[in-house]
Amino acid sequence: MKEFFRQHGLRILAVAAAVAVALSLLTYFSSTSSVLENIAGVLTYPFRAAATAVSDWAADKRQYYEDTTTLKEENAALKKEIADLRAQQRQAQADSEENKLLRELLKLQQQRRDFTFVSTAVLAHSESSWTSSLSLNHGTDQDIAVGDCVVSAEGYLVGVISEVGLNWSTVLTVIDTDTELGARIFRTGEVAVAEGDFALMGQGKLKLSYLTSDDEVLIGDQIVTSGLGGYYPSGLVIGSVESLQTGDDGLARYAVLAPMMDFAALTEVFVITDYDIVD
Amino acid sequence: MNLTQTTALKWTFYALAAAALLFLRRLFLGSMTFFGVIPFLPPVILAVMASFELPRSSVIAGIVFGALCDLVLPAPFPCLYTVAFTLAALLISTVVSSLLQQGFARALLSTVLTFLLVDLLQAFALLPRSGLAAILPMLSLFARETALSCLLLLPVYPALRAIRRIFPD
Numbered sequence: 147m148k149e150f151f152r153q154h155g156l157r158i159l160a161v162a163a164a165v166a167v168a169l170s171l172l173t174y175f176s177s178t179s180s181v182l183e184n185i186a187g188v189l190t191y192p193f194r195a196a197a198t199a200v201s202d203w204a205a206d207k208r209q210y211y212e213d214t215t216t217l218k219e220e221n222a223a224l225k226k227e228i229a230d231l232r233a234q235q236r237q238a239q240a241d242s243e244e245n246k247l248l249r250e251l252l253k254l255q256q257q258r259r260d261f262t263f264v265s266t267a268v269l270a271h272s273e274s275s276w277t278s279s280l281s282l283n284h285g286t287d288q289d290i291a292v293g294d295c296v297v298s299a300e301g302y303l304v305g306v307i308s309e310v311g312l313n314w315s316t317v318l319t320v321i322d323t324d325t326e327l328g329a330r331i332f333r334t335g336e337v338a339v340a341e342g343d344f345a346l347m348g349q350g351k352l353k354l355s356y357l358t359s360d361d362e363v364l365i366g367d368q369i370v371t372s373g374l375g376g377y378y379p380s381g382l383v384i385g386s387v388e389s390l391q392t393g394d395d396g397l398a399r400y401a402v403l404a405p406m407m408d409f410a411a412l413t414e415v416f417v418i419t420d421y422d423i424v425d
Numbered sequence: 426m427n428l429t430q431t432t433a434l435k436w437t438f439y440a441l442a443a444a445a446l447l448f449l450r451r452l453f454l455g456s457m458t459f460f461g462v463i464p465f466l467p468p469v470i471l472a473v474m475a476s477f478e479l480p481r482s483s484v485i486a487g488i489v490f491g492a493l494c495d496l497v498l499p500a501p502f503p504c505l506y507t508v509a510f511t512l513a514a515l516l517i518s519t520v521v522s523s524l525l526q527q528g529f530a531r532a533l534l535s536t537v538l539t540f541l542l543v544d545l546l547q548a549f550a551l552l553p554r555s556g557l558a559a560i561l562p563m564l565s566l567f568a569r570e571t572a573l574s575c576l577l578l579l580p581v582y583p584a585l586r587a588i589r590r591i592f593p594d
Contacts, residue, residue, distance in 0.1 A: 165507050166504035170504050182496050186496035198451070202455075272456070273463065275458075277499050277501075309499070323555060343555065343559075344562055348566065
């Protein structure tokens, strides 16, 4: 070993350091992804797409033969939920009409929520358990940019675009440790911060921090994006409160949030490339 | 065929085998998790290759494979895999090789060492943000991930050993 180090030690150190620094600089100076990352992403795209297509097909076939009893019970529960939702929708429609009338009377600007969506397929899920990310099959070719929000078909927030290439992009999900979003408790309007936590990421959950002692948070409360700062659209559902905890210092409170979907089951998501919201 | 051509051919076969193994892992395991862990293949491939090869070749493989992983996989900082794989290759081809004869046991120890280095670097990068409370979950994840990924040695080791036998030193 000593002989090896004597002969090659400096050279190895120099080469490894040069590669590491080059990678870091390429990432730092690029607003999307570096040239090498983009090329690597484009070259691996067909293999990832092929493997995902075949494994999704196999998963479909496997699920086809699932227990019909479970499906029947789920069907019955969903029918009841639809009935409840329809009742809520009728009430919401009445409230919306009343809101429109009052806004006209007070001469307020019309509320507007216009989004531009790009539909993308999920090419791959996280390769490692230390991050929670998704790879998508569109990138700058569809005007996707770093910082764009990604939602599921139901409109729930999946995550935020962290890297983008020509025909691929990477989403860090809401439970990833690098995620931090301005959030609002839908029922009370109080603001807080929804952020990933390593211990909770393993359970598929995230944390709602910076709760004050005055905040009335209840289990089951829906948490949405606040839209403060203008970085992300407001009103996107992040998750619901599962439990309330006290921090290690015994003073700060935080809530454990459960996202509204199973990230591993996602096959299609929608990237919000542009939005115009008037409240 | 001269030595350079043989070496080039050997590493071409290693690269094709690595690509095939990664593709098959995606195909058969997809996004499945086992005990809350995703089986992670790149460190296993690097560990087995480094356990077969001499220090200079191993380190070059570590740098190249690490750089490729850094370009394709998300990580807490840009050069994580380059640093981890280079260090792992160096330690495997010098220290581990002097402790154990070439074989499955050496490949197994090499795999554990590679995961230790990769996960240590990830932990150092994530700890400032996650706090000390994350140490135990990180240790638990390292143990489960390493144990599960060692099972991947069962297809990886024979595949790479076959190439090693075709191209002995």
